[in-house]
Amino acid sequence: MSSQRSPLAPQAFPDLPAIGGVTLRIARAGYKDWDRCDLTLATLSPDTAVAGVTTQSRCPSPEVEWCRKALVLGQARALVVNAGNANAFTGRHGREAVETITAAVAREIGCAPSDVFVASTGVIGVPLPTDKAEAGLAAAFSADPCGWEEAAATIMTTDTFAKAAHASAVVGGQRVELVGIVKGSGMIAPDMATMLGFIFTDAAVEAEFLQAALRSANAESFSCITVDSDTSTSDTVLAFATGAAGNRPLSSEDDDGADAFAAALADLCRQLAHLVVRDGEGASKxxxxxxxxxxxxxxxxxxxxxxxxxxxxxxxxxxxxxxxxxxxxxxxxxxxxxxxxxxxxxxxxxxxxxxxxxxxxxxxxxxxxxxxxxxxxxxxxxxxxxxxxxxxxxxxxxxxxxxxxxxxx
Amino acid sequence: MSSQRSPLAPQAFPDLPAIGGVTLRIARAGYKDWDRCDLTLATLSPDTAVAGVTTQSRCPSPEVEWCRKALVLGQARALVVNAGNANAFTGRHGREAVETITAAVAREIGCAPSDVFVASTGVIGVPLPTDKAEAGLAAAFSADPCGWEEAAATIMTTDTFAKAAHASAVVGGQRVELVGIVKGSGMIAPDMATMLGFIFTDAAVEAEFLQAALRSANAESFSCITVDSDTSTSDTVLAFATGAAGNRPLSSEDDDGADAFAAALADLCRQLAHLVVRDGEGASKxxxxxxxxxxxxxxxxxxxxxxxxxxxxxxxxxxxxxxxxxxxxxxxxxxxxxxxxxxxxxxxxxxxxxxxxxxxxxxxxxxxxxxxxxxxxxxxxxxxxxxxxxxxxxxxxxxxxxxxxxxxx
Missing domain, CATH: 3.10.20.340 (ArgJ beta chain, C-terminal domain)
Known part of the structure; x- marks a missing residue:
């Protein structure tokens, strides 16, 4: 863990709006022997649509495989992010850890396990300890909600600063907000999504169009950055649209405001991608x-x-x-x-x-x-x-x- | 220039036999502001066959283009190697420098310019100064012949030790010797030949079979090493067969001794390739x-x-x-x-x-x-x-x- 803040980091964490329908909490699961929160839980209002892009690695983590399957359904109620352990290349144990986490969250909030998305980041080859995950989740559910900066800091590993960005658009006369958090500083190469990124918007967007807009934004942002040419086993970018803004749901690029929303999403992804490069391991330029x-x-x-x-x-x-x-x-x-x-x-x-x-x-x-x-x-x-x-x-x-x-x- | 010898270097320069038909000389052309020889001249007896493999770079040096054309004819009388200036990406000036060098050597030994092979290594983008090259050649032609170690040292740039290896084979009852010298420590990636390597044998080998044997040896040696994934504009490996050993010339893989010769050539290339890795820039393993x-x-x-x-x-x-x-x-x-x-x-x-x-x-x-x-x-x-x-x-x-x-x- 590097502790010195990148010389390319922004001066301060940005001011970010809350996103209706999104509640953030953090906790200490203790995945590593460190004195910090390392589990992030986002709960999402019913009818939240989700889209995602994941690594092209031929050896993806069980989290990536889980997200790919769950993305087909296009709906989400929660996101769990574990930092300090990627749970990749851990065979059956790794898959069981993901199933344990999603089942526990589903039980707690009363949804299907497939509504729960999971991402993990850190060392490869060590199964995520399910007891720590369960205890961490229990602590998170009983914790007070937190803000973006705490969440962005909790998903970090070798990152030297918490990364987030904001964009907005007017959709059918209604202003909608988009906020994204991201982590990553090494094992960064653009073969689809790179690193972990999570985007939340209060816009109402149908899952299929959200997926198309994210895929397009990704091609111009996360797929255009590289730190070391190394592609992570765990790369995942997920976008959640809660609909709390109350706009008429976007379902195609022809809808009123769809262009503005897609442009805002692309802008947000580009900001987040640049932040990852600015925290590239050892970067000075x-x-x-x-x-x-x-x-x-x-x-x-x-x-x-x-x-x-x-x-x-x-x-x-x-x-x-x-x-x-x-x-x-x-x-x-x-x-x-x-x-x-x-x-x-x-x-x-x-x-x-x-x-x-x-x-x-x-x-x-x-x-x-x-x-x-x-x-x-x-x-x-x-x-x-x-x-x-x-x-x-x-x-x-x-x-x-x-x-x-x-x-x- | 790094001056500290790689920790992976062999203990000493190997004992190497002279190769009949090959005369080596070195001189100070002064391509850089340094106090060392930087021009190597090998003259070769008439009827020397030549084969070569060159970089896959889409931006090759004029030396590489010259060698490719000359290789078609399959015969060689001389080799000139310039160290300190790659002469790559120098447009018309670079081509003229190669023409000046080959013409000067051809005039001196009475052969066609296409019998003269040239390789240059060093910084990219600076035309090779023809006046220094001509003066260096004149000095080389009037110098006493030198040994392998001096020649291997003179082709170096960022290399920390002189690299050479030896192999032998019995061909049609006649023992033949092969000696190779090589340079390279950065910009090393295996997309065909990598770095500069020159192999000399007293075996009588027809050019076409020599080319086939070199291509095969290269695939298992120079094409299997990498230091930094970067491919040079100047990569060239040439093999010269003088025929001084007096064996019946090898013309196909079915000839008596062809297998032994090809195996010796492959062994030599593998030794040389390993030496390049052992001098990889900064290498400790x-x-x-x-x-x-x-x-x-x-x-x-x-x-x-x-x-x-x-x-x-x-x-x-x-x-x-x-x-x-x-x-x-x-x-x-x-x-x-x-x-x-x-x-x-x-x-x-x-x-x-x-x-x-x-x-x-x-x-x-x-x-x-x-x-x-x-x-x-x-x-x-x-x-x-x-x-x-x-x-x-x-x-x-x-x-x-x-x-x-x-x-x-």
């Missing part, structure tokens, strides 16, 4: 990689990820070194269409290479100045077509090594 | 990743690389942390067929997980002891089929960050 001129958007996305995942690019940025040759290397290794002699590269607003070689009289001074900032942009133009994509990542520093050569226990 | 039970050998290879390239696996090994959950993660993210509940994992000889969960009464003691060694083995059994593959990598340490956040002149 927030890096935007913008690729254009590729043969297709998908090709641009893969090239952008090749750059964003390159250890040599990430260490160069950490060293504030304008080593653009490493960007060439990362484009070249992406396996996507590229023509060396049409390739152009910029750092920030400064063109460093054009059409396959350094610009004439290249002056490194403005680039060196840009690289000293906490926010760095790498721009690549393939010169081939109209494909474009943007991804976000952080640099690779001694901090990443220090955190990951020691983390566990 | 040599890691073997052995995957079996996959659906195919190709699938096993991709899963093994996913493990070997995972920053979280590599930092765990650096920390001597038996965090096998990260191996599960890396298998899961590979995108290859895998069934969580059939997956088994071992560290060294100790099984840590079987059929999707930790082994009963798992005792970490022998694993912790194994992880303290300089050589670590990770074994994965997918439990699905007969596919198997082995790759080699090193751990990810503070040393990698220190080298790469600063490297560049």
């Amino acid at each position: 927030f890096i935007t990689v913008a690729v254009e001129g590729a043969e297709s958007d998908a090709s641009a996305h893969r090239i952008a990820l090749s750059i964003a995942n390159s250890p040599l690019v990430k260490t160069a940025i950490a060293g504030e070194d304008a080593n653009w040759g490493r960007v060439v290397m990362a484009v070249g290794k992406a396996g996507e269409p590229a023509e060396r002699d049409r390739l152009s590269i910029r750092f920030g607003a400064t063109q460093v290479a054009r059409d396959g070689l350094a610009v004439p009289d290249y002056d490194e001074t403005p680039v060196a100045a840009h690289l000293k900032d906490a926010e760095v942009e790498i721009g690549v133009d393939l010169g081939l077509g109209d494909g474009r994509a943007t991804v976000w990542t952080c640099d690779l520093t001694h901090g990443y090594i220090a955190i990951n050569a020691d983390y566990r226990s | 040599f890691i073997t990743v052995a995957v079996e039970g996959a659906e195919s050998d190709a699938s096993a290879h991709r899963i093994a690389l996913s493990i070997a390239n995972s920053p979280l696996v590599k930092t765990a090994i650096a920390g001597e942390d038996a965090n096998w959950g990260r191996v599960v993660m890396a298998v899961g993210k590979a995108g290859e067929p895998a069934e969580r509940d059939r997956l088994s994992i071992r560290f060294g000889a100790t099984q840590v997980a079987r059929d999707g969960l930790a082994v009963p009464d798992y005792d970490e003691t022998p694993v912790a002891a194994h992880l303290k060694d300089a050589e670590v083995e990770i074994g994965v059994d997918l439990g699905l089929g007969d596919g198997r593959a082995t790759v080699w990598t090193c751990d990810l340490t503070h040393g990698y960050i220190a080298i790469n956040a600063d490297y560049r002149s």
Whole structure:
């Protein structure tokens, strides 16, 4: 556990509205030997719709498998998040832990177990202790409700700051609010959803449309970030819509306000995704990689990820070194269409290479100045077509090594 | 330039035989501001056959493009290796530098420019200065011949030790020798050849069969190593067969001694590839990743690389942390067929997980002891089929960050 707050963290936790129909509580299950709350319980009003996206890992946790099944029904009454133990790769024991948790919550609030969603995060390979989970749940149910900051802090593991964001929209004349909390700082690679994220809105939204809107928002946000190219076994983003705002339920993109809601959801997801990058393990720079001129958007996305995942690019940025040759290397290794002699590269607003070689009289001074900032942009133009994509990542520093050569226990 | 010798380096440079038909010379071209030789010239007897494999990068250096064209002809009279400047992404200037070098050498020894092979390694994006190259070549041609150790040292960049290996075979009753030198410690990922490697043999081998044997040896050696998942723009492995041993020329795998020659070449390539991993930037552990039970050998290879390239696996090994959950993660993210509940994992000889969960009464003691060694083995059994593959990598340490956040002149 790193305790020093990321230098890229926002100054303060944001002011967030309550979301009608959502009640948050936290408790100490004691999944690890630590002095903090590690179980989060959100209870949701009846008729809450749910949507979700989960990891593409071939070795998902039983929580992910549970959520995938429950998502088919599209309704939710509760969410439980365990921090400190991912419960992944734990076989039958892991599945039993999920069943125990969902059954206990269902009993308490009088719903079906399939209305209860569960996510766990932490070390892989250790079955979640069901006795601690049950005691933690009992403590949570008897606790006073808490606010967003407490909940956002309770789902953290190696995170150095609590992450949340807010968006709003007007739907059929009715203002609706969306709040999301998220955790993640390592094992972050965008193969669908990445890390754990939970979004709550008081908008009335039918599950099918909520799913479509979340899938689309995810493609432009969580699927466009990477810290270390490693994909978690537990990645889950869930969106819950309680309907407390009283708008006429959104059921398709043609409905009045559907565009506004989808845009607000996309904005929220992008804010949350950026917060994850800002807490990337050891991060000292927030890096935007913008690729254009590729043969297709998908090709641009893969090239952008090749750059964003390159250890040599990430260490160069950490060293504030304008080593653009490493960007060439990362484009070249992406396996996507590229023509060396049409390739152009910029750092920030400064063109460093054009059409396959350094610009004439290249002056490194403005680039060196840009690289000293906490926010760095790498721009690549393939010169081939109209494909474009943007991804976000952080640099690779001694901090990443220090955190990951020691983390566990 | 890192100056501290890798802790994984062999104790000493090996004793190597001279190869008939090969003359080595070195000189100071001064490609960088350093006090060392940086130009290597190998001249080769007439009728030397050549084979090669080059980078899969879409942005290759002009040297790589030159070698690809010249390889079609299958014959060589000289090799020039420049260290300190990769001459990659330098447009017309870079191509002209290669043409100047090959023309100068061809003039000096009386051969066609296409008989001259060139490789350059170092920083990307700076055209190789032709005046320094020409002066360096002139100095080399008037220098006394040198030995393998001087040549192996002269092709180095961030390498911390000179790398060479030896193999021999009996071909048609005649003993033949093979010697290889290699450089590389970062930007090492196996997408065909990786880094620069040069192999010299006195065997008489026709170019077509030499190419087939090299391609096969490469697939089991250089294509099975990774340091940082980054693929160089300049990767080149060339094999030169002078024929000085006087054996009846090998022209197909059915020839007497062809198997022995191919096996010796494969052995040599594997030795050289391991040396590159042993000099991986910042490496403190040599890691073997052995995957079996996959659906195919190709699938096993991709899963093994996913493990070997995972920053979280590599930092765990650096920390001597038996965090096998990260191996599960890396298998899961590979995108290859895998069934969580059939997956088994071992560290060294100790099984840590079987059929999707930790082994009963798992005792970490022998694993912790194994992880303290300089050589670590990770074994994965997918439990699905007969596919198997082995790759080699090193751990990810503070040393990698220190080298790469600063490297560049």
